[in-house]
Amino acid sequence: MLTLGIETSCDDTSVALLENNKNLRCFLVASQLKDHETFGGVVPELASRKHLENLIPLLSQLLDECEIKNPPREIHLIAVTDGPGLMGSLLIGTTAAKALAQAWEVPLIAVNHLEGHIFSNYLAHDDLLPPFITLIISGGHTELILVRSFGDYKLLGATRDDAVGEAFDKVARLLGLGYPGGPMIEKMARGGDPFAIPLPVPMADSPSIEFSFSGLKTAVLWALKRNPNLRVEDVCASFQRAAIEALLRKVDLAVKITGISKVAISGGVAANSWLREKIEGKSWHAYLPPIELCTDNAAMIAAAGYNAYKRGERSPLSFVPDPSKSLA
Ligand code: KG4
Ligand code: ZN
Numbered sequence: 001m002l003t004l005g006i007e008t009s010c011d012d013t014s015v016a017l018l019e020n021n022k023n024l025r026c027f028l029v030a031s032q033l034k035d036h037e038t039f040g041g042v043v044p045e046l047a048s049r050k051h052l053e054n055l056i057p058l059l060s061q062l063l064d065e066c067e068i069k070n071p072p073r074e075i076h077l078i079a080v081t082d083g084p085g086l087m088g089s090l091l092i093g094t095t096a097a098k099a100l101a102q103a104w105e106v107p108l109i110a111v112n113h114l115e116g117h118i119f120s121n122y123l124a125h126d127d128l129l130p131p132f133i134t135l136i137i138s139g140g141h142t143e144l145i146l147v148r149s150f151g152d153y154k155l156l157g158a159t160r161d162d163a164v165g166e167a168f169d170k171v172a173r174l175l176g177l178g179y180p181g182g183p184m185i186e187k188m189a190r191g192g193d194p195f196a197i198p199l200p201v202p203m204a205d206s207p208s209i210e211f212s213f214s215g216l217k218t219a220v221l222w223a224l225k226r227n228p229n230l231r232v233e234d235v236c237a238s239f240q241r242a243a244i245e246a247l248l249r250k251v252d253l254a255v256k257i258t259g260i261s262k263v264a265i266s267g268g269v270a271a272n273s274w275l276r277e278k279i280e281g282k283s284w285h286a287y288l289p290p291i292e293l294c295t296d297n298a299a300m301i302a303a304a305g306y307n308a309y310k311r312g313e314r315s316p317l318s319f320v321p322d323p324s325k326s327l328a
Helices: 033-037 044-065 087-104 113-124 164-174 181-189 214-226 232-258 273-281 298-310
Strands: 002-007 012-019 023-031 077-083 108-112 132-137 142-149 152-158 262-266 285-287
Touching: 002 087, 002 298, 012 044, 012 298, 023 044, 023 298, 033 044, 044 087, 077 087, 077 113, 077 298, 087 108, 108 113, 108 298, 113 132, 113 142, 113 262, 113 298, 132 232, 142 232, 152 232, 164 181, 164 214, 164 232, 181 232, 181 273, 214 232, 232 262, 232 273
Parallel strands: 002 077, 077 108, 132 262, 262 285
Antiparallel strands: 002 012, 012 023, 132 142, 142 152
């Protein structure tokens, strides 16, 4: 059974074809990084215009590459992200998906983008079955979720303010490193001392599972104001150390509270090499997707959609995307 996945929730246009639950036939991403770079962040109006330009050519390329000659006969299901995300961006993907579902007479599944991130790990690891804990860390989200079974999620904790990826992006902007900030900070941090600047680990002493990154960003700003001659490499390394430590301490806490020691980490920040190094010594077992599945992609949406379809879910053509859709 072939599922077509479509993802347009933020600034990446992506399409994928998935055979059954895990066999990824092909997937493509049209990145808009170059378009948003000059503005230092994603410009919503520009993002939706670019999705509009990119989606149909990308879909044609996917069908060509997968040698799909007769889509209505060969594609059996369409899965599309319906939130959370930018409304204009979501509308492009969902409208295209609805039109194709109607024209091809195939069922449609609206997929929560966060559930998609959970399935990026499922695609990569055969032994990842619920119950497990998942940490979703991206430009828009920092959430710890208990996956009781697929389709049954419980929010354990989230950020009070900025998402961790957003903090990477904002600190990079302070340092004039460009957008997106995460990969730039990671690169600069390689030449720095993670303990050069005594930045606090946010929420370190709080007994609850919650995150906060806006104070850490402000601490970086004050450190730079006090000493403008700080080495950029040291600032990056110290910020990265504190931000990743904040994430991992709360994973430790979630493992302790739930007694579950399988932890699936996904989202753009899961690509971070310092994070990947630091989980090595943990008592819990970490699952991470390959780098190309960490950031937004339609493969994970197809996988989540296929699973939902097998659980009996169907979405009517009348569904409306929800920019602040929650998972649990
Ligand atoms: O999952 P994603 O592609 O899109 C959202 O749903 O937000 O995540 C993008 C975020 C950006 O904030 C970016 O700076 C961050 O992930 N990111 C990283 C790294 N690669 C991407 N953060 C830290 N280290 C990285 N290597
Ligand atoms: Zn995402």
